[in-house]
Amino acid sequence: MQHASNLIDPFGRRVDYLRVSVTDRCDFRCVYCMSSDMTFLPHGDLLTLEELDRLCGAFIRRGVRRIRISGGEPLVRRGIMALFRSLKTYLDDGSLDEVTLTTNGSQLTRYADELAACGVRRINVSLDSLDADKFKAITRTGSLDKVLAGIDAAVRAGLKVKINAVALRDVNEFELGDMLAWAHGRGFDMTLIETMPLGEIDGDRLTQYLPLTEARAQLARRFTLDETNYRTGGPARYVTVRETGGRLGFITPMTHNFCESCNRVRVTCTGTVYMCLGQEDKVDLRAPLRASEGDDLLDAAILKAIAHKPRGHDFVIDRTGIPSVKGRHMNTTGG
Numbered sequence: 001m002q003h004a005s006n007l008i009d010p011f012g013r014r015v016d017y018l019r020v021s022v023t024d025r026c027d028f029r030c031v032y033c034m035s036s037d038m039t040f041l042p043h044g045d046l047l048t049l050e051e052l053d054r055l056c057g058a059f060i061r062r063g064v065r066r067i068r069i070s071g072g073e074p075l076v077r078r079g080i081m082a083l084f085r086s087l088k089t090y091l092d093d094g095s096l097d098e099v100t101l102t103t104n105g106s107q108l109t110r111y112a113d114e115l116a117a118c119g120v121r122r123i124n125v126s127l128d129s130l131d132a133d134k135f136k137a138i139t140r141t142g143s144l145d146k147v148l149a150g151i152d153a154a155v156r157a158g159l160k161v162k163i164n165a166v167a168l169r170d171v172n173e174f175e176l177g178d179m180l181a182w183a184h185g186r187g188f189d190m191t192l193i194e195t196m197p198l199g200e201i202d203g204d205r206l207t208q209y210l211p212l213t214e215a216r217a218q219l220a221r222r223f224t225l226d227e228t229n230y231r232t233g234g235p236a237r238y239v240t241v242r243e244t245g246g247r248l249g250f251i252t253p254m255t256h257n258f259c260e261s262c263n264r265v266r267v268t269c270t271g272t273v274y275m276c277l278g279q280e281d282k283v284d285l286r287a288p289l290r291a292s293e294g295d296d297l298l299d300a301a302i303l304k305a306i307a308h309k310p311r312g313h314d315f316v317i318d319r320t321g322i323p324s325v326k327g328r329h330m331n332t333t334g335g
């Protein structure tokens, strides 16, 4: 497929990675992500799966090579496999290198085989504890057994699994070493993520926040962490764990600014493109998408968005507990 023109932002960064949130709904209510009484969007506000496909197609024609499907929980969106099936056509004709998925794992027993058949090769599974009670306390509604069964199904289907865990002070802080040993024992890379101040939640972010410098220092007492240049195209910095041979990634939006190499934009399930996870700048793509059957208006809106991609973000978790991005939870923008 011909690229009309590549998406280069004002700082010379090529945007070739699109993250698409296909729903704001989730079957979990993770304490750091959502409040217990979330109000979700009316279904009518969401882009249809056909519109999501059209939108992805417009980005692909402009040079996007990788798409990650996220949410909310992407696999709770009704009929979601239709989107994966249509994205497969771009993989088949070589205009897309990769379609990946970020999931909480709860629906993988049902969908792992079909995802693999649609050309998905690797998935990230978010898993913050291997202790069933703790897992329940973090997710409020999740079942560890179900997620572990989902991970098994993904492995059987041939999907490469990476485990993502949010590091939480006093919650999984002292379990991270055991989780790492488990993940690497199963051949999964693991990435630790710092909590980001997105949206109002019930708890206090300052008490949840565990800087990864601390988590790393603690892990370094048990494991030998060797620096590596390995990158997956995402924001994680990796070390190799000498004892296991596996990789451990650190995503540190709070303690380390990784914006200089940012290659992505995020589209919400309502068709709003956010050019930076940590900034409010956004451009609506739904109106131009719905205004005509041709893609000229949509294309112009995408170019406008890229032209306004900010240099970077500046999250702050201060003692007021007031998040720096107040109105938007992670489930809106997609993790």
Ligand code: SAM
Residues within 6 Å of the ligand: 026, 030, 032, 033, 070, 071, 072, 073, 074, 102, 103, 104, 105, 124, 125, 126, 127, 164, 165, 166, 193, 194, 195, 196, 197, 198, 330, 331, 334, 335
């Ligand atoms: N439901 C899917 C999942 O669980 O992976 C995809 C969406 S979820 C919002 C994506 C990732 O964002 C998860 O790993 C989740 O733990 C993480 N996340 C959610 N809120 C966060 C926050 N405030 N700070 C850091 N990570 C967060």
